[in-house]
Amino acid sequence: MYERHFGLISKPFAMNPDPAFLYPSRQHASALTMLEYAIESQAAFCLLTGEIGSGKTTLVRHLLRMLGDQITVGMISNTHSRFRSIHPWALSALSIVPSDDSDIAQYEALVDFFVREYGKGRRTLLIFDEAQNLSVRSLEELRLLSNVNSESDLALQILLVGQPELREKLERPELTQFAQRVSVDFHLESLTQIEARAYIQHRLAVAGGNPELFTPEAVAFIHASSRGIPRLMNQLCDLSLVYAFAEGQTRIALPLVEQVLQERNRGHAMRVFSAAPATNQADAGFNAERL
Numbered sequence: 001m002y003e004r005h006f007g008l009i010s011k012p013f014a015m016n017p018d019p020a021f022l023y024p025s026r027q028h029a030s031a032l033t034m035l036e037y038a039i040e041s042q043a044a045f046c047l048l049t050g051e052i053g054s055g056k057t058t059l060v061r062h063l064l065r066m067l068g069d070q071i072t073v074g075m076i077s078n079t080h081s082r083f084r085s086i087h088p089w090a091l092s093a094l095s096i097v098p099s100d101d102s103d104i105a106q107y108e109a110l111v112d113f114f115v116r117e118y119g120k121g122r123r124t125l126l127i128f129d130e131a132q133n134l135s136v137r138s139l140e141e142l143r144l145l146s147n148v149n150s151e152s153d154l155a156l157q158i159l160l161v162g163q164p165e166l167r168e169k170l171e172r173p174e175l176t177q178f179a180q181r182v183s184v185d186f187h188l189e190s191l192t193q194i195e196a197r198a199y200i201q202h203r204l205a206v207a208g209g210n211p212e213l214f215t216p217e218a219v220a221f222i223h224a225s226s227r228g229i230p231r232l233m234n235q236l237c238d239l240s241l242v243y244a245f246a247e248g249q250t251r252i253a254l255p256l257v258e259q260v261l262q263e264r265n266r267g268h269a270m271r272v273f274s275a276a277p278a279t280n281q282a283d284a285g286f287n288a289e290r291l
Contacts, residue, residue: 008209023198049188051163053231143181203234
């Protein structure tokens with residue numbers, strides 16, 4: 001819609017988790033390094049958490065692009081608390097067909113697959129997205145499934161990706177044995193103001209546009225309103241581009257972003273953004289200088 005107006009080759013703030021747009025902030029780069037270390041060091045369990053919209057899924061998809069052919073990946077994205085067993089979901093993710101639907105047949109089919117892949121020089125990586133939805137029983141089932149690994153041979157690795165509630169769940173006494181097996185973990189925090197500006201500039205550059213399309217004052221407002229959460233920043237930036245296109249503007253300044261947020265709230269949209277920060281020129285200039 002607005003791409004040609006701003007000289008863009010794609011939408012810079014699309015909501016889908018496209019690894020091509022991953023901004024390597026200090027913490028995202030550290031998280032990626034930790035995940036790479038977990039894979040290379042053959043950690044049986046690793047954990048990645050962060051608030052909703054912090055970029056966890058994008059980070060994981062970037063990691064998948066980096067993996068070689070020595071890793072067989074199964075990704076389970078639709079986790080929920082009603083899982084009777086994780087075995088059918090793991091079988092589906094790995095395209096394995098058991099001999100029958102019994103619990104024993106499903107378990108044996110998974111273990112046989114892990115062992116066969118290991119015999120071919122490949123490890124299996126199971127990734128559970130939104131893992132905070134897994135029940136204590138499901139997590140314990142994962143721990144038992146990892147017993148396929150021996151002290152010297154690791155055939156199965158498990159990556160849990162979820163919201164902060166996952167960490168709270170793993171602190172329960174009944175999951176002590178599970179928590180003790182998590183050897184690598186990382187928690188993604190919100191972006192700082194400086195990171196927010198670099199994030200917006202990065203995505204604009206990847207989309208072929210002008211990295212300075214948003215003024216520093218506009219960026220400061222976007223950061224404050226979104227609390228530094230990348231997904232919310234994307235929403236506000238994308239709407240700002242739509243408004244600017246409709247009004248024939250070629251740069252996104254503070255008044256336009258304020259208008260976007262005010263009209264969005266006036267339309268009774270869901271209150272996902274923080275209350276608008278102070279926006280007089282003195283405050284805006286002060287915030288911009290910190291970028």
